[in-house]
Amino acid sequence: MDSERDVRAQLQRAGQDHLLRFYADLAPEARAALLAELASLEADALREHCQRAAAAGALAPGPLPDLAARLQPLPPERVGSAIRCDQETRLRWEEEGFRQISLNKVAVLLLAGGQGTRLGVTYPKGMYQVGLPSQKTLYQLQAERIRRVQQLADQRQGTHCTVPWYIMTSEFTLGPTIKFFKEHDFFHLDPTNVVLFEQRMLPAVTFEGKAILERKDKVAMAPDGNGGLYCALADHQILEDMKQRGVEFVHVYCVDNILVRLADPVFIGFCVLQGADCGAKVVEKAYPEEPVGVVCQVDGVPQVVEYSEISPEIAGQLGADGGLLYNAGNICNHFFTRGFLDVVTREFEPLLRLHVAMKKVPYVDEEGNLVKPLRPNGIKMEKFVFDVFQFAKNFVAFEVCREEEFSPLKNDDTADRDNPSTCRRALLAQHYRWALQAGAHFLDVHGVQLTEQSGLLPNGDPPAICEISPLVSYSGEGLEMYLQGRQLQSPFILDEDQARLLRPQDC
Numbered sequence: 001m002d003s004e005r006d007v008r009a010q011l012q013r014a015g016q017d018h019l020l021r022f023y024a025d026l027a028p029e030a031r032a033a034l035l036a037e038l039a040s041l042e043a044d045a046l047r048e049h050c051q052r053a054a055a056a057g058a059l060a061p062g063p064l065p066d067l068a069a070r071l072q073p074l075p076p077e078r079v080g081s082a083i084r085c086d087q088e089t090r091l092r093w094e095e096e097g098f099r100q101i102s103l104n105k106v107a108v109l110l111l112a113g114g115q116g117t118r119l120g121v122t123y124p125k126g127m128y129q130v131g132l133p134s135q136k137t138l139y140q141l142q143a144e145r146i147r148r149v150q151q152l153a154d155q156r157q158g159t160h161c162t163v164p165w166y167i168m169t170s171e172f173t174l175g176p177t178i179k180f181f182k183e184h185d186f187f188h189l190d191p192t193n194v195v196l197f198e199q200r201m202l203p204a205v206t207f208e209g210k211a212i213l214e215r216k217d218k219v220a221m222a223p224d225g226n227g228g229l230y231c232a233l234a235d236h237q238i239l240e241d242m243k244q245r246g247v248e249f250v251h252v253y254c255v256d257n258i259l260v261r262l263a264d265p266v267f268i269g270f271c272v273l274q275g276a277d278c279g280a281k282v283v284e285k286a287y288p289e290e291p292v293g294v295v296c297q298v299d300g301v302p303q304v305v306e307y308s309e310i311s312p313e314i315a316g317q318l319g320a321d322g323g324l325l326y327n328a329g330n331i332c333n334h335f336f337t338r339g340f341l342d343v344v345t346r347e348f349e350p351l352l353r354l355h356v357a358m359k360k361v362p363y364v365d366e367e368g369n370l371v372k373p374l375r376p377n378g379i380k381m382e383k384f385v386f387d388v389f390q391f392a393k394n395f396v397a398f399e400v401c402r403e404e405e406f407s408p409l410k411n412d413d414t415a416d417r418d419n420p421s422t423c424r425r426a427l428l429a430q431h432y433r434w435a436l437q438a439g440a441h442f443l444d445v446h447g448v449q450l451t452e453q454s455g456l457l458p459n460g461d462p463p464a465i466c467e468i469s470p471l472v473s474y475s476g477e478g479l480e481m482y483l484q485g486r487q488l489q490s491p492f493i494l495d496e497d498q499a500r501l502l503r504p505q506d507c
C-alpha cells in the first residue's frame with residue numbers, strides 16, 4: 001500500500017491534498033481506508049477529472065449552444081409504431097420476439113445504480129412499493145414479468161428458455177439489492193440467471209475544482225451515470241457472460257417505470273426484423289416541459305437531447321400537424337445487439353460526453369463539522385446511456401402507448417407527477433382496462449354493477465380496484481378464461497391462486 005507521504009505528494013501535485021486535511025485526527029483503520037481510497041483514485045486521473053468538472057461546471061448550464069440549427073426530428077423511416085400499425089404487422093413482430101426469446105437469445109439489463117434522491121429514499125428504488133393491494137415492489141413486478149415472458153415463449157415454441165437478468169448496481173445499491181433478492185428467494189428465478197454487477201463511482205467536485213470530503217475519512221463519490229454501463233460491462237466481463245449464454249439481443253431499461261415490459265417481444269421483434277443494432281422505445285411527449293429526453297437527430301445523427309439540455313423554445317416548437325415537433329419522448333427502454341455493445345465498450349466509450357449535474361453534496365467544513373448544504377455546492381459528472389446512439393449503424397425508434405407502457409417513479413408524493421400515487425393508479429387503471437376487455441364486470445361497494453361508462457375517478461383512480469399478477473398476464477393476454485362474464489367485487493386480486501380457482505375445469 002502507498003504510504004501517507006507518497007499519497008500526500010501525489011495529491012499535492014494534483015492540487016488535491018486538502019483531502020488529507022483530517023488525516024492526523026483519524027484512527028488507524030480510517031487512515032488506512034482513506035489512503036486506499038485516495039490511491040485508487042489515482043492522482044493524475046483525479047486532477048484531470050476535477051479540472052474537467054470545474055470547466056464543465058463553469059459553462060452556462062442548460063441548453064447546448066447552436067442546438068436549434070442542428071436539430072431535426074427523426075426521419076419517419078427510422079420510426080416504427082406499435083400504435084399506428086396493423087394487427088398483422090404487430091403479430092409478426094411479436095412472433096419474432098418470442099422466437100428469439102425461446103432461442104435464449106434475449107437478455108434484459110436493468111440500470112439500478114441511482115440513489116433515488118428525488119424519491120427521497122435511502123434504499124434502492126427497485127425495493128420501493130407504491131401501495132398496490134399485493135404490496136409488490138418494483139423488483140418483484142419486474143421479476144414476475146420475466147418469468148411470464150419466458151413461459152409465454154415456451155408455450156408458443158415448446159421450449160424451456162431463459163431470459164437472463166443483468167442488474168447494474170452501484171456502491172449504494174449493490175449490497176441492499178443482493179440482500180433483498182436473497183431474502184425474497186430471487187422471486188423464484190434461478191439465481192444463476194440473475195447477474196448483479198457494479199458501476200464505477202466518480203468524485204464530486206466543488207465549483208473551484210476541488211474533490212469534496214463527505215467525511216473526514218471519505219471522499220464524496222457518486223455513480224458515473226447510467227452511461228457508466230459501458231465501462232461496467234467491460235469491468236465485469238458481462239458481454240463474455242452473455243456470449244457464453246448465446247445472448248444476442250439486450251433490452252436495457254431503467255428501474256423506475258412501473259409499467260415496463262421486460263424483454264417486450266413486440267419491441268425486440270421489431271428491432272430484429274429491422275436489422276437494427278440499437279433502438280429506443282418512445283412515447284409521445286405529454287407536454288413541452290415534460291422531463292423526458294427527446295429522441296431526434298443532431299447534425300443528421302440519431303441522438304437523445306436530455307430534458308435538462310433543451311431550451312423551452314425548442315421543446316415547445318410545433319410541427320406541421322400542430323403537435324410538438326420534438327415529440328418522441330425517451331422512456332429509457334433501449335435495444336442493443338451484443339455486437340453493438342461490444343464495439344461500444346471497446347472503441348467508443350472514451351468518446352462519451354460527461355454531463356454536468358449541480359448537486360447538494362454534504363461535506364465536512366474546515367473545522368470538521370458535517371454540513372448539509374441548502375444550495376448546490378458541487379458538480380457530479382455523469383455519462384448517459386443513450387449517448388451511444390450516435391455510433392449505431394442502424395438506429396430505430398419504436399413508439400408505444402404511454403398509458404400501457406410508461407409511468408415512472410421519480411418523485412415523492414408531494415410532487416404532482418411521476419410519484420408513487422400516479423404509478424399505482426397507472427398500473428391499477430391498466431389492469432382494470434384489461435379485465436373489462438376480457439369481459440369482466442365490476443360491482444361497487446353496494447353490490448351494484450358498474451357500467452362501461454364508469455370512467456376513472458377525478459383523482460385518476462379506476463372505479464374498481466383490480467390487480468393482476470404479472471405471473472397471470474404479461475400485457476393483458478389470456479385473461480378471458482378467468483374473467484369472461486364474471487362479476488367481480490372490488491378490490492379484486494388476480495394472482496396465481498385466484499387464477500387456479502377461476503380456471504375452467506377443461507383447461
Ligand SMILES: CC(=O)N[C@H]1[C@@H](OP(=O)(O)O)O[C@H](CO)[C@@H](O)[C@@H]1O
Pocket residue numbers: 226254291292293294304306307329330331332383384385386408
Ligand atoms: C440519462 C437518461 O437516461 N435520462 C432518461 C431518464 O431520466 P432521469 O431523470 O435520469 O430518470 O429517464 C427518463 C424517462 O423516465 C428519460 O426521458 C431520460 O431521458
